[in-house]
Amino acid sequence: MKFKQLYKEEYSDVVKVKEEDQNKSRGLKTLVLKIFLFLKSIYFKVKFNYKFRVTDYECWVFSKVAYSNIGTNLEFINKELQYKWEIYDFFSAEDGLQFYTFKSRVNKTLVIGFRGTDEWKDWITNINLILGNASQYETAKEHLNKLFQQYKDYKIYFCGHSLGGALSQKLFVYYYCLSEYKLGQAVTFNSAGVRLKDELSYHDLRITNYVIERDLVGASTGNHYGKTVIISPKERVKSFNPLKIYTHTLDQFRFDEHGDIIIIEEQIVESNTNFEEIEEDKEKAN
Numbered sequence: 001m002k003f004k005q006l007y008k009e010e011y012s013d014v015v016k017v018k019e020e021d022q023n024k025s026r027g028l029k030t031l032v033l034k035i036f037l038f039l040k041s042i043y044f045k046v047k048f049n050y051k052f053r054v055t056d057y058e059c060w061v062f063s064k065v066a067y068s069n070i071g072t073n074l075e076f077i078n079k080e081l082q083y084k085w086e087i088y089d090f091f092s093a094e095d096g097l098q099f100y101t102f103k104s105r106v107n108k109t110l111v112i113g114f115r116g117t118d119e120w121k122d123w124i125t126n127i128n129l130i131l132g133n134a135s136q137y138e139t140a141k142e143h144l145n146k147l148f149q150q151y152k153d154y155k156i157y158f159c160g161h162s163l164g165g166a167l168s169q170k171l172f173v174y175y176y177c178l179s180e181y182k183l184g185q186a187v188t189f190n191s192a193g194v195r196l197k198d199e200l201s202y203h204d205l206r207i208t209n210y211v212i213e214r215d216l217v218g219a220s221t222g223n224h225y226g227k228t229v230i231i232s233p234k235e236r237v238k239s240f241n242p243l244k245i246y247t248h249t250l251d252q253f254r255f256d257e258h259g260d261i262i263i264i265e266e267q268i269v270e271s272n273t274n275f276e277e278i279e280e281d282k283e284k285a286n
Helices: 002-050 056-065 079-083 120-131 135-150 163-178 275-285
Strands: 085-092 098-104 109-114 155-161 182-189 207-212 227-231 268-270
Touching: 056 098, 056 109, 056 155, 056 182, 079 085, 109 163, 135 163, 155 163, 163 182, 163 207
Parallel strands: 109 155, 155 182, 182 207, 207 227
Antiparallel strands: 085 098, 098 109, 227 268
């Protein structure tokens, strides 16, 4: 019995030593991992901040993410983006409005990504936006006014697909006329046209609307604010039918290694210059 007891005592000391060694090893691995992640974050901060810009591809990703209702727990499909952006805020209302706020990890930039047309009531919103009366537009302004008051020194971007693009156009123009905030750009994909013919066009504002040719929503619903770029789809079918839904999907857009949307000869860029219209409208707003 004494021998067994002595053996257990000696063996327990060996076990303790092994556990201590394992804990030290785990602690060292954890420390190395933390240092690696820290250095990696610094690398991406230097990389992104060296020539920081919000790319077309990032706006496309944000527009795609906006369709998810997971909220701020959502993780980026593109892992590299998580070193440049964080999902800061998620907003969803009963009238169908839904958007995410993406906050830069390297400088003072916010991007608002709006969800597009998802249900029948969103199509009604598309029509109401053109007529100048839409609850989602008013709901968005109410929430964003509070958010932007906290980030007045941040540059603000808007993006979205379909209805989300229409909201992005309208809100960019709205906040531009207020002259209270730093605006970056609005980038839309197959956005509904929300500008009436007798309205100011704001062609010189940094609003870019990418529209797949013959898309039922983007190319057939009316006029856009800013610049409109007509793009050939990623995939074509032999019998090209403008009513085909495939033209409206986000998956029809292509990007190069720099994150810019691919431009080919078949695309048409519409752009006019009218500084007087813009200045007149700013005076009216003030």
